[in-house]
Amino acid sequence: MSSRFRVSCIAIGVAALALTACDREERHNRAKPLGETVPAGESPDTIYPGSGVPPPLDARAAMYDNNAPAIAQGQWLYTQMNCVGCHSHGGGGMGPPLMDDEWRYGGRIDQIAATIAEGRPNGMPAWRGKLTQDQIWQLAAYVRSLSGQPSKDAVSSRPDEMSGPEPETLTAREPQKQSDAAEQ
Amino acid sequence: MRHGRRQLGLISAVIVPASIPVSAQSTLAQPHAISAASAAPQDNGNWEMPGKNYASTRFSAMRQITPANVRKLGLAFTFSTATTHGYEAPPLVVGGTMYLITPFPNYLYALDLTKRGAPTKWVFKPKPVAASQGVACCDVVNRGAVYDKGRIFFNTLDGQTFAVDAGSGKMIWRTRLGNIQKGETITMAPLVAAGKVLVGNAGGEMGVRGWIAALDEGSGKIAWKAFNTGPDRDVLIGPRFKPPYPSDRGRDLGVKTWPPEAWKIGGATVWGWISYDPKLGLIYYGTSNPGPWNPDQRPGDNKWSTGVFARDVNTGQAVWYYQSSPHDLFDHDDINEIILADIPWGNSRRPVMLRPARNGYFYVQDRRTGQVLSATPYGYINSSRGVDLRSGRLIPVAEKEPKQGRVTRNICPAAPGAKDWNPAAFSPATGLVYIPHLNLCMDEGALEANYIAGTPYVGADVKMYAGPGGNRGVFTAWDPVRRRKVFEIKEDLPLWSPALATAGGVVFYGTMDGWFKAIDATNGRLLWRFKTGSGIIGQPISYRGPDGRQYIAVVAGVGGWAGAIVSGKLDPRDPTAALGFVNAVKDLPKKTTAGGMLYVFALPR
Numbered sequence: 082m083s084s085r086f087r088v089s090c091i092a093i094g095v096a097a098l099a100l101t102a103c104d105r106e107e108r109h110n111r112a113k114p115l116g117e118t119v120p121a122g123e124s125p126d127t128i129y130p131g132s133g134v135p136p137p138l139d140a141r142a143a144m145y146d147n148n149a150p151a152i153a154q155g156q157w158l159y160t161q162m163n164c165v166g167c168h169s170h171g172g173g174g175m176g177p178p179l180m181d182d183e184w185r186y187g188g189r190i191d192q193i194a195a196t197i198a199e200g201r202p203n204g205m206p207a208w209r210g211k212l213t214q215d216q217i218w219q220l221a222a223y224v225r226s227l228s229g230q231p232s233k234d235a236v237s238s239r240p241d242e243m244s245g246p247e248p249e250t251l252t253a254r255e256p257q258k259q260s261d262a263a264e265q
Numbered sequence: 266m267r268h269g270r271r272q273l274g275l276i277s278a279v280i281v282p283a284s285i286p287v288s289a290q291s292t293l294a295q296p297h298a299i300s301a302a303s304a305a306p307q308d309n310g311n312w313e314m315p316g317k318n319y320a321s322t323r324f325s326a327m328r329q330i331t332p333a334n335v336r337k338l339g340l341a342f343t344f345s346t347a348t349t350h351g352y353e354a355p356p357l358v359v360g361g362t363m364y365l366i367t368p369f370p371n372y373l374y375a376l377d378l379t380k381r382g383a384p385t386k387w388v389f390k391p392k393p394v395a396a397s398q399g400v401a402c403c404d405v406v407n408r409g410a411v412y413d414k415g416r417i418f419f420n421t422l423d424g425q426t427f428a429v430d431a432g433s434g435k436m437i438w439r440t441r442l443g444n445i446q447k448g449e450t451i452t453m454a455p456l457v458a459a460g461k462v463l464v465g466n467a468g469g470e471m472g473v474r475g476w477i478a479a480l481d482e483g484s485g486k487i488a489w490k491a492f493n494t495g496p497d498r499d500v501l502i503g504p505r506f507k508p509p510y511p512s513d514r515g516r517d518l519g520v521k522t523w524p525p526e527a528w529k530i531g532g533a534t535v536w537g538w539i540s541y542d543p544k545l546g547l548i549y550y551g552t553s554n555p556g557p558w559n560p561d562q563r564p565g566d567n568k569w570s571t572g573v574f575a576r577d578v579n580t581g582q583a584v585w586y587y588q589s590s591p592h593d594l595f596d597h598d599d600i601n602e603i604i605l606a607d608i609p610w611g612n613s614r615r616p617v618m619l620r621p622a623r624n625g626y627f628y629v630q631d632r633r634t635g636q637v638l639s640a641t642p643y644g645y646i647n648s649s650r651g652v653d654l655r656s657g658r659l660i661p662v663a664e665k666e667p668k669q670g671r672v673t674r675n676i677c678p679a680a681p682g683a684k685d686w687n688p689a690a691f692s693p694a695t696g697l698v699y700i701p702h703l704n705l706c707m708d709e710g711a712l713e714a715n716y717i718a719g720t721p722y723v724g725a726d727v728k729m730y731a732g733p734g735g736n737r738g739v740f741t742a743w744d745p746v747r748r749r750k751v752f753e754i755k756e757d758l759p760l761w762s763p764a765l766a767t768a769g770g771v772v773f774y775g776t777m778d779g780w781f782k783a784i785d786a787t788n789g790r791l792l793w794r795f796k797t798g799s800g801i802i803g804q805p806i807s808y809r810g811p812d813g814r815q816y817i818a819v820v821a822g823v824g825g826w827a828g829a830i831v832s833g834k835l836d837p838r839d840p841t842a843a844l845g846f847v848n849a850v851k852d853l854p855k856k857t858t859a860g861g862m863l864y865v866f867a868l869p870r
């Protein structure tokens with residue numbers, strides 16, 4: 082066996098090894114972003130006595146919704162405060178999923194902020210006094226990004242986790258019910 | 266007839282034929298394992314505790330239902346539990362009454378078996394705190410109640426133990442043991458032994474400190490309480506403690522084998538099964554994973570997590586301990602059932618325990634001393650190389666160790682192990698252990714976990730998937746004496762239901778898509794099956810009804826860690842959901858729906 086032949090054999094072997102070693106999930110970080118407009122849901126999920134109209138959106142919503150630094154900060158808090166332990170990366174576990182179109186207590190950013198601050202009776206802890214109002218709203222902004230609600234230029238194209246779902250730039254926007262979407 | 270035969274041919278499960286066992290060289294009448302006599306008294310036709318007896322055999326001595334007639338098995342009656350979460354508990358039967366304990370909100374039902382259709386006698390509602398659902402790691406399950414001396418004992422998710430009068434359904438006492446504000450729940454079935462109700466906490470994913478407590482059966486007052494981490498005085502380690510291996514000897518190892526203070530939030534809970542040997546006066550139970558899952562945050566052996574304790578039932582004093590997974594890397598809790606058996610040893614019998622453990626090894630240990638007689642793989646393992654029988658230690662594979670900041674791939678078995686909590690059954694008639702278990706591997710990315718009391722303390726992103734062969738479940742019949750499998754049945758979905766063995770030669774188990782199956786105890790041949798309304802993760806039982814006939818009962822109600830995708834409506838697009846189990850069972854919502862229904866079967870009159 083000539084030494085050149087042996088070298089090329091080794092090269093082929095190394096290349097083959099290198100190829101088989103690339104056994105990772107496919108990531109599409111540069112893929113085309115998804116469209117952002119979806120029709121709103123048909124019927125509201127909450128009764129608003131008298132008018133049928135939900136109360137106006139909290140004015141702070143404008144500061145946090147679609148705000149890239151706020152969403153990024155919320156993403157960091159989501160891991161640091163152990164939200165991820167119950168809700169995983171949006172798919173849920175001990176707690177309900179946050180990436181789907183079901184909102185037990187409303188999917189408006191002010192409703193999510195209220196859920197985080199006050200807790201909910203089936204096990205959601207109350208974070209008032211543990212997190213600042215600013216942090217709670219940052220978290221709420223990030224939670225909305227798990228179901229693809231913010232504009233795609235405001236969300237992270239790289240997930241923090243090592244083996245979670247697609248990055249939020251590729252998360253399809255879940256349809257919102259009228260009451261969730263009111264005034265937004 | 267033709268149609269029926271064709272149906273059986275289409276079944277997805279594949280039976281791998283057995284090699285014929287070689288007859289053992291023993292002068293004993295029965296050359297195979299038998300139940301520990303002192304812990305498995307003669308069958309009275311009832312089912313009074315989840316394990317059937319203190320030896321945890323899950324074996325019914327009734328023999329009316331046989332391989333020859335089981336195909337005629339038909340529905341006798343049903344009952345809706347009014348719950349849709351994972352139903353892991355067995356029904357209990359005492360005389361003419363059946364008792365059911367549901368997942369949260371932990372209703373206790375009494376059904377009158379003496380009347381047609383088994384009407385409800387009473388229902389007891391303990392009203393556990395709703396917030397406890399938020400700190401239950403893996404669905405809001407309950408693993409069973411226990412009957413003793415006219416009372417039913419059970420635990421509630423929010424950390425209480427109840428004693429209820431079995432006749433009237435009136436509460437006799439209750440004792441609060443767990444604190445949900447620290448992440449403690451109770452999901453295990455208590456065991457009543459020597460006048461004590463034995464209870465342990467859950468919450469190994471929440472940074473709790475594990476313990477087992479003995480309550481006085483009459484009053485509910487705490488007789489003793491032993492922690493599974495911390496200084497010897499808390500662990501009830503004293504002069505009687507004689508562990509079989511050197512690495513478990515020394516003062517305060519429950520402190521020294523952890524980073525400073527980490528033992529206070531180190532897990533080692535008791536959410537599985539307890540067995541009891543009345544002759545030796547010892548209880549046996551396993552401890553859960555250490556917390557957090559990320560092993561880099563807790564260098565050391567992390568005593569006394571992921572191991573088995575033998576304790577004096579009267580004082581709680583530790584007698585021996587063996588650690589199956591020192592410095593657990595993979596969430597391999599050691600809480601699985603402990604079957605007490607006597608195996609041929611020379612010309613006599615040796616008192617042993619049989620343990621199909623989560624780390625993939627089938628342990629045979631002397632139950633007097635804890636010495637490991639054998640530890641043989643019963644599933645696919647690539648994360649360890651075996652158990653060193655001289656030191657007793659598991660031999661790890663370095664490249665499978667999860668490290669903070671990277672993803673470790675293809676770890677087998679995955680976090681729920683080669684087998685999780687759902688117990689095997691042991692038949693003293695065949696000498697075989699019937700093991701419903703898993704074939705799952707995982708990728709794990711470890712990251713630093715923050716401890717915040719009352720929230721998860723895990724530090725890992727996990728993604729599970731089917732192991733070699735592609736089947737996610739396996740049903741293995743294991744010969745503990747010859748240390749080999751006799752047959753195995755490959756199941757598509759993970760097996761999360763316990764098994765039931767009967768003297769008639771029929772073994773029962775359920776699948777997560779709702780098939781309740783009867784197989785031949787000698788060769789695994791499928792004899793009969795029935796499709797229930799929801800996936801089965803509950804313990805089947807066999808009992809003698811007031812009419813003298815043999816009945817088989819099981820509750821269908823998918824859920825638990827494996828079925829949380831259905832019971833919790835989790836989103837399959839996130840592979841890490843439910844601590845990574847969702848990725849392995851993305852198809853489950855298409856195959857079953859949530860429910861809670863008792864099914865009771867009998868042969869036609």
